[in-house]
Amino acid sequence: MTAPFVRILIATTLLPFFLGAPRAAIAQSRPTDIPVTLTATPLTRSGPCTGSFIPHDLDHLTTTADGVVRMFQANGTGLAAGDLDNDGDLDLVLGAEEGANSLLWNEGDLRFRRHPFGDGKARDVTIVDVDGDGWRDIVLTRNTGALRYWRNLGDGQFVRETLPGVARPAYVLAWADLDGDGDLDLATASYDAGFLTDRGDGYLLGGGGGVYVYENRDGRFRPAWLASDAQALALATLDLDQDGRLDLLVGNDFGLPDYAFIQSGDGWTEADPFAVTTHSTMSFALGDVDNDGQEDLFASDMKPYSLEGELGQAYAPLMAAMMDEPPMEDASQIMENVLQMRNESGRFVNRAEEWGVDGTGWTWSSQFGDLDNDGRLDLYVVNGMMEERVFAHMPDHELVEENQAFRNAGDRFEPVPAWGLGSQRSGRGMVMADLDGDGDLDIAVNNLRAPAQLFENQLCGGAALEVELTQPGVQNRDTLGAQLILYTNDGVQLRTVRAGGGYLSGLPARVHFGFPQDAQLDRLEVRWPDGRTSVVDDLEPNVLLRVTVQQP
Numbered sequence: 001m002t003a004p005f006v007r008i009l010i011a012t013t014l015l016p017f018f019l020g021a022p023r024a025a026i027a028q029s030r031p032t033d034i035p036v037t038l039t040a041t042p043l044t045r046s047g048p049c050t051g052s053f054i055p056h057d058l059d060h061l062t063t064t065a066d067g068v069v070r071m072f073q074a075n076g077t078g079l080a081a082g083d084l085d086n087d088g089d090l091d092l093v094l095g096a097e098e099g100a101n102s103l104l105w106n107e108g109d110l111r112f113r114r115h116p117f118g119d120g121k122a123r124d125v126t127i128v129d130v131d132g133d134g135w136r137d138i139v140l141t142r143n144t145g146a147l148r149y150w151r152n153l154g155d156g157q158f159v160r161e162t163l164p165g166v167a168r169p170a171y172v173l174a175w176a177d178l179d180g181d182g183d184l185d186l187a188t189a190s191y192d193a194g195f196l197t198d199r200g201d202g203y204l205l206g207g208g209g210g211v212y213v214y215e216n217r218d219g220r221f222r223p224a225w226l227a228s229d230a231q232a233l234a235l236a237t238l239d240l241d242q243d244g245r246l247d248l249l250v251g252n253d254f255g256l257p258d259y260a261f262i263q264s265g266d267g268w269t270e271a272d273p274f275a276v277t278t279h280s281t282m283s284f285a286l287g288d289v290d291n292d293g294q295e296d297l298f299a300s301d302m303k304p305y306s307l308e309g310e311l312g313q314a315y316a317p318l319m320a321a322m323m324d325e326p327p328m329e330d331a332s333q334i335m336e337n338v339l340q341m342r343n344e345s346g347r348f349v350n351r352a353e354e355w356g357v358d359g360t361g362w363t364w365s366s367q368f369g370d371l372d373n374d375g376r377l378d379l380y381v382v383n384g385m386m387e388e389r390v391f392a393h394m395p396d397h398e399l400v401e402e403n404q405a406f407r408n409a410g411d412r413f414e415p416v417p418a419w420g421l422g423s424q425r426s427g428r429g430m431v432m433a434d435l436d437g438d439g440d441l442d443i444a445v446n447n448l449r450a451p452a453q454l455f456e457n458q459l460c461g462g463a464a465l466e467v468e469l470t471q472p473g474v475q476n477r478d479t480l481g482a483q484l485i486l487y488t489n490d491g492v493q494l495r496t497v498r499a500g501g502g503y504l505s506g507l508p509a510r511v512h513f514g515f516p517q518d519a520q521l522d523r524l525e526v527r528w529p530d531g532r533t534s535v536v537d538d539l540e541p542n543v544l545l546r547v548t549v550q551q552p
Contacts, residue, residue, distance in 0.1 A: 005156075010478065011043050013403070014397075017143045017522075018256075020244040020298065020413055021545050022041060023050070024247075025099075025386070028349065029036060029352070033273045033547075034352050034532045034533065034549055035534070035550045036534045036536065036547050036549050036550060037548045038545060038548075039546040039548075040540070040543040040546075041088070041219040041544045042542065042544075043438060043439035043464060043466065043542045043544055044542075044544055045438040047436070047438065047456070049459075050458040052420035052458060052459070053420045053456060053457055054444065054456040055420070055454070055455055055456075056453065056454045056455075057451045058094070058104060058451060058453060059104065059112065060094045060114070060451065061095070061450070061451050061452070062076060062077050062095070062096050062099055062446055062448055063098060063099050063448070063449045064098060064449070067449065069387055069388060069449065070097065070387065070388055070446070070494035071191070071196065072143065073097060073181070073385040074385060074386055074390075074448070075194065076364070076426075076429065076446065076447075076448040077095030077097060077120075077428060077504045078095050078124050078125040078365075078428065078429030078506070079094040079095065079429040079430075079445075079446040079452070079504075079506070080092070080093045080125040080126055080127045080500075080505060081431045081433040081444065082125070082136050082506065082508045082509065083137055083508070084103070084105075084127065084128030084138075085105065085156060086134075086135065086154060087106075088437070088544075089108060089435075089437065089490075090106055090433050090434070090435055090508050090510065091103065091104060091105055091106045091127075092104040092106070092431075093127060093138055093140075093506070094126050094152070094429075095120070095123065095429070095446065095504075096344075096444050097121060097122075097530075098447075099116075100116035100117060100119065100120065101116070101117055101119075101140070102114050102117075102121055103115040103116075103117050103138075104194055105111055106317045106435065108436075110442075110454065110456060112234030117158060118149070118150065118160070118490075119142075119493075121142050121143040121144070121278070122141070122142055122148075123140070123141045123142060123143060123171055123172075123191075124141045124170075124500070124505075124506075124538075125133050125138070125140045125429065125505065126139050126173055126175065126506035127139075127177050127479070127499070127506050127508070128182075128498050129477050129529055130163070131151065131475065132183070132184075132475030132476070133405055134154075134477065135151065135153070137152045137158075138151060138243075138551060139163075139173065139175075141170050141172070141173060142352070143194060143195075144199050145190060145203075146175075146190075146210075147170050147193050148160065149161050149162065157260075164220040164221060165214060165218065165220050165221035165222055165223065165528070166214055166221045166223075166447070167208075168208045168209070169190045169195055169203075169209050170188035170189070170212075170404050171188075171189060171194065171195070171230075172188065172189050172191075172233065172500075172504065173186065173188055173500060174187040174188075174236060174248070175245050175480055175499040175500065176347065176480050176481045176498075176499075177246075177476045177481055178213065178237070178246055180272070180530060180531070181470075182474035182475060182529075183216040183474065184235060184475055184476050184480065185216050186213075186216070187211070187212065187213050187235060187237065187248055188212050188214070188235075189211045189227075189230045189232030189235050189250050190209035190210055190229075190230045190232060190235065191230070191231055191253070192209050192229055192230060192231055193231055193253070196236040196516075204387070208540070208545075209229060209472065210225060210227045210228045210229050210248055211225075211227040211230050211248075211259060211261075211267065212224065213226060213248065213261075215456060215544065221446050222278065222355060225269075225270065226248070227250070227270075230252060231251060232250050232251060233251055233252075233253050233503060233504075234249075234250070234251055234252055234284045234503065235248070235249070235251065235284075235501055236248075236251075236284045236286060236498075237247045237498070238286060238295060238297070238496075239295075240260060240262060240271065240273050241271070241273075242346065244531070245263045247261060247271075248260070249260050249277070250265070250297060251284055253280050253281070253282070255279055255280065256334065257277065258274075258277045258281055258320065259301075259520040260273050260274075260278070263299075264490045272280050273330075273347075273348055274338075274348050274350070275332065275348070275350065276332050276333070276334050276338060276350050277302040277333055277334075277338060278299045278300070278333065278336070279301060279334060280301055280302060280485055281301065282300070282363055282366075282417050283299070283363070283364060283365050283502045284297060284366075284500065285297070285298040285300075285367050285502060286298075286368070286496065287368035287369075287495075288494040289341070289376070289377050289496075290410075291311045291493060291494075293485070293492060293494055294342050294494075295494065295496065296340060296341045297348070298337065298339050298368070298379065299337060299338050300337050300339070300360065300363035300381060301336050301337050301338075302335070302361070302362045302363065302385075303336035303337065303360070303393030303530045304359060304362075305359050305361045305401075306412045310400075313477075314391065314399045314400075315399070316394075317393060318390070322531060329432055330431060336352065336359055337352045337358050337359065337360055337363065339351050339352035339357060352528060354412070355412050355413050356406070356412050356413050356414065356415075358385070358405045358514035361381065361384075361404060362383050362401060363382070363383055363404075364382055364384075364427060364428050364430075364503045365381065365427065365430040365445075365505055366367060366380070366381040366500045366502055367379075367380055367430060367431065367432050369441045370405075370406070370441065370512065370513070371432075371440070371441055371459065371514075372459050372461040372514070373439070373440055373459075373461045373464050373514030374408075374462050374514060374515070375462070375490050375493065375514060375515045375516060375517060375519065376409075376527055378406060379406040379413055380403070380429065380430070380432070381404050382397070382403045382427025382430045382445055383401035383404065383427065384400065384401050384424070384425070384426030385399040385401075385426070386398035386399065386426060386448065390452055394515050398426065400424050400426075401421070402422035403423045403445075404422070405419045405421040407419075409433075419459070423447075424448055425445070425447040425448075425451075425453065426449065427446070428445075428448055429445070429446040429502070429504045429505040430446070430503070430505055431443070431444050431505050431509050432509075433507075434464075434512060437544070438457075438458070439464035439542050440457040440459065440460075440461075440494055440514070441453060441457055441514075442456055443455040443457075456496060462516050463512075463514070463519070463542050464485065464512060464514050464515070464542060465512075465513045465515075465521070465543065466510055466511065466512050466513070466543070466545065467484055467510070467511050467513070467524070467544075467546075467547060468511075468546045469484075469526060469528075469547050469549075470546065471528060471529075471549050472548065475552045478497065478509035479497050479509070479528060480497050480509070480529070480536060481496070481498075482497045482501050482528055482529050482531040483495070483496050483527040484497075484526055484527075485527070486521070486524050487521075487522040487523050487525070488519045488521050488522075489520040494510040495512075495514075496511075497509055497511060510544070519541075519542065520524070521540070523535055523536060523539065523544075524536040526542050526549075532549075534549060535546070539546075
């Protein structure tokens with residue numbers, strides 16, 4: 001939810017391949033590189049080129065029992081993309097508010113077969129190989145803070161099990177090998193306002209909310225309590241102090257300042273790496289938007305992108321209520337988006353206004369991705385809000401806003417309504433992924449009180465390289481936390497393998513690089529989670545490259 005809600009309610013080396021068949025090769029690595037095995041599969045475009053995205057309804061609807069959205073039902077639910085049956089296609093999992101969640105099996109050509117599973121009132125959704133058996137599992141949270149782990153049996157079936165030692169209320173999740181021992185650790189954070197509403201006073205009496213890091217010790221998770229309270233809508237792992245260790249960033253709603261925890265050999269220490277932050281953080285997006293080799297951070301809030309016409313009338317009561325509030329005690333929190341970029345000295349500076357993205361609407365999820373394959377990360381955000389009391393003055397209690405797409409022009413983001421991504425269906429969770437295997441990023445959105453949507457990318461720009469990393473012999477098979485650096489004559493691009501991002505959404509382990517058609521690919525450097533590196537030369541465009549590290 002958001003601050004106004006509180007105020008009002010009290011809230012590679014590649015060999016030629018033949019006939020499209022994958023073919024494996026051993027990379028010719030430098031003496032200091034770790035050898036890898038490569039498999040290349042062509043990315044083939046077969047559809048039309050319209051210069052825009054084409055919307056398709058998905059067989060999933062997130063809504064309430066009676067269609068009226070009350071209190072924290074307005075938060076909606078997330079979704080995740082990942083290959084659950086190891087057939088090479090990315091499947092989708094969408095959470096529901098009422099009824100069953102949806103597993104959409106990808107049958108190719110953007111055709112999906114729905115399989116209902118589990119109970120609704122889902123929130124965060126992730127797809128991750130928890131036990132390292134080669135089959136990706138589904139882990140999600142619920143509105144009460146309960147965690148659901150669905151273990152993949154490998155035959156299209158899932159069985160619900162427990163994660164030993166994980167018992168504290170969780171709203172958002174982050175998976176990574178935080179201690180560098182090869183298995184997956186877990187970070188969680190609670191959303192106390194929502195849990196209090198849905199669980200009652202018993203939540204306060206029971207305690208146990210806040211921020212936790214669970215160290216994985218031979219399949220049992222040992223918790224470390226980092227904060228006693230949280231209003232977390234976003235959670236991310238990133239190297240804040242550039243020491244080679246993953247740190248933790250918690251995005252809090254309701255004016256509670258965001259948390260940053262730095263990892264050292266002695267544990268976790270709270271830090272303050274940003275001069276300013278969002279006031280009511282809704283989501284995080286991470287990526288190198290200026291191609292300087294360092295990850296930037298976009299955090300979304302709820303500053304309107306326009307106050308004209310009906311949109312201005314909808315916002316008017318909220319703006320008036322905010323004017324009656326006393327000034328915020330913490331001047332470092334601002335009620336607009338921030339784009340944290342490192343300066344020459346390595347410190348973060350907010351450049352959202354300079355880049356044109358300080359106000360994008362009542363923004364829930366935000367993601368970076370090279371949507372037009374030009375070598376620069378673009379930005380997409382999903383907007384909208386509904387609640388029976390906050391927007392009692394609006395038809396159907398709904399603030400109707402358009403989602404916003406921004407093209408990266410190199411030194412700023414430019415709105416591109418011509419891309420056709422301005423849906424008004426009140427999106428919540430959102431992911432970018434190549435769902436049809438043609439080399440460009442499609443977009444899937446889990447809307448509230450409207451069918452979920454898939455936006456098929458028909459921009460047909462540039463070329464692409466997609467990469468999947470595998471590290472056999474360790475639990476973190478998908479190499480969460482690994483970094484990939486692509487060197488081309490058009491610039492250098494950085495990507496990080498993560499299982500989650502945006503708002504309540506799970507990202508695929510497959511990373512995407514876009515670049516102009518005439519770009520020359522020099523090499524791909526892989527920095528594995530254990531600190532070792534591999535370098536792949538003689539790259540070809542428009543392939544899905546699977547890179548498997550060879551074990552000693």
